[in-house]
Amino acid sequence: MTIQPQQFASDNYAGICPEAWEAMAAANSASAPAYGDDEWTERAADAFRTLFDTHCEVFFAFNGTAANSLALAALCQSYHSVICSSSSHVETDECGAPEFFSNGSKLLVAQSADGKLTPEAIRALATSRSDIHFPKPRVVTITQPTETGLVYAIDEIRAIAATCRELGLKLHMDGARFAHACATLGCEPADVTWRAGVDVLCFGGTKNGMAAGEAIVFFDTSLATDFDYRCKQAGQLASKMRFLAAPWIGLFESGAWLRNAEHANRCATRLAAAIDGLPKVSLAFPVQSNAVFIQAPESMLDKLRAKGWRFYTFIGGSARFMFAWDARAEVVALLAQHLAELAALEAEPENAI
Numbered sequence: 001m002t003i004q005p006q007q008f009a010s011d012n013y014a015g016i017c018p019e020a021w022e023a024m025a026a027a028n029s030a031s032a033p034a035y036g037d038d039e040w041t042e043r044a045a046d047a048f049r050t051l052f053d054t055h056c057e058v059f060f061a062f063n064g065t066a067a068n069s070l071a072l073a074a075l076c077q078s079y080h081s082v083i084c085s086s087s088s089h090v091e092t093d094e095c096g097a098p099e100f101f102s103n104g105s106k107l108l109v110a111q112s113a114d115g116k117l118t119p120e121a122i123r124a125l126a127t128s129r130s131d132i133h134f135p136k137p138r139v140v141t142i143t144q145p146t147e148t149g150l151v152y153a154i155d156e157i158r159a160i161a162a163t164c165r166e167l168g169l170k171l172h173m174d175g176a177r178f179a180h181a182c183a184t185l186g187c188e189p190a191d192v193t194w195r196a197g198v199d200v201l202c203f204g205g206t207k208n209g210m211a212a213g214e215a216i217v218f219f220d221t222s223l224a225t226d227f228d229y230r231c232k233q234a235g236q237l238a239s240k241m242r243f244l245a246a247p248w249i250g251l252f253e254s255g256a257w258l259r260n261a262e263h264a265n266r267c268a269t270r271l272a273a274a275i276d277g278l279p280k281v282s283l284a285f286p287v288q289s290n291a292v293f294i295q296a297p298e299s300m301l302d303k304l305r306a307k308g309w310r311f312y313t314f315i316g317g318s319a320r321f322m323f324a325w326d327a328r329a330e331v332v333a334l335l336a337q338h339l340a341e342l343a344a345l346e347a348e349p350e351n352a353i
């Protein structure tokens with residue numbers, strides 16, 4: 001079988017970007033105190049405060065599942081519930097970790113065709129029951145950008161936050177691709193988070209060019225009480241913490257966090273433009289970040305696989321392509337070319353019989 005020079009099945013197929021790598025090397029120059037009592041961890045936390053232009057409490061975890069689960073657990077008692085979208089990572093891709101780490105807080109799932117939550121959907125779930133038998137709604141979690149690649153506008157987040165405040169709910173943001181949303185919106189990170197009413201953000205480093213790592217950022221610092229113990233108990237306190245922290249310094253101080261995301265978004269836009277108007281091919285969702293979801297006949301997707309392309313179809317059956325900091329323009333063009341060739345083949349009359 002043909003092997004394609006680069007795959008876009010996921011943005012975590014990419015390696016470590018040079019800025020993150022160099023920051024790791026810099027942190028590797030001497031010994032340093034363990035468990036986060038080192039200068040790199042302090043500098044990284046300060047870099048978050050600078051980027052978000054506010055005082056916030058910052059913690060570093062190994063991955064997004066841990067970050068989301070522990071953040072939600074910090075906002076909930078075991079009898080509480082968390083409102084999320086039906087396609088949210090916490091619901092579909094974390095193996096029950098949010099329920100596990102919160103000792104049983106239930107996820108309340110809003111059916112959503114495009115992955116977004118709305119004030120109406122939140123209100124409907126949060127007010128559906130108020131009796132003692134139902135898990136008490138306590139938190140709303142939104143994914144920015146969504147698992148379908150859509151970006152919440154600042155006004156949409158403000159509206160969700162207003163509904164949350166009215167109903168006594170905390171607002172958590174799963175920002176596994178937060179940088180990509182900032183790149184799309186062209187806004188300050190603060191504008192789409194604490195200034196819009198977000199209480200806690202999980203900021204993804206892995207899909208932004210790091211080897212591993214996700215930061216949990218508490219804008220409401222009162223919610224961070226004892227969070228360090230929660231991380232330790234869950235096996236998320238890195239003893240050589242500086243290597244989880246330092247890459248953030250590299251990404252933020254160089255501006256690579258935004259450049260990487262802009263590049264990835266641009267690749268998605270380019271692929272979407274290149275396949276626009278192809279017969280039998282359409283986009284399942286508008287392209288607003290680094291993901292392209294392609295709807296095409298199953299026979300065509302099979303041929304695309306046979307050409308050596310890897311992709312997932314777990315969201316609604318469409319072929320998902322995701323771009324990272326390292327996506328190469330000529331490989332994106334090659335994918336577009338193959339899609340065009342297969343679409344033409346598919347559209348030939350003899351194939352329709």
Ligand SMILES: *Cc1c(COP(=O)(O)O)cnc(C)c1O
Pocket residue numbers: 062063064065066068089090143146147174176206207
């Ligand atoms: C990738 C991703 C995560 C984090 O996943 P891990 O594999 O646990 O690091 C969280 N949320 C979303 C929406 C993601 O795409």
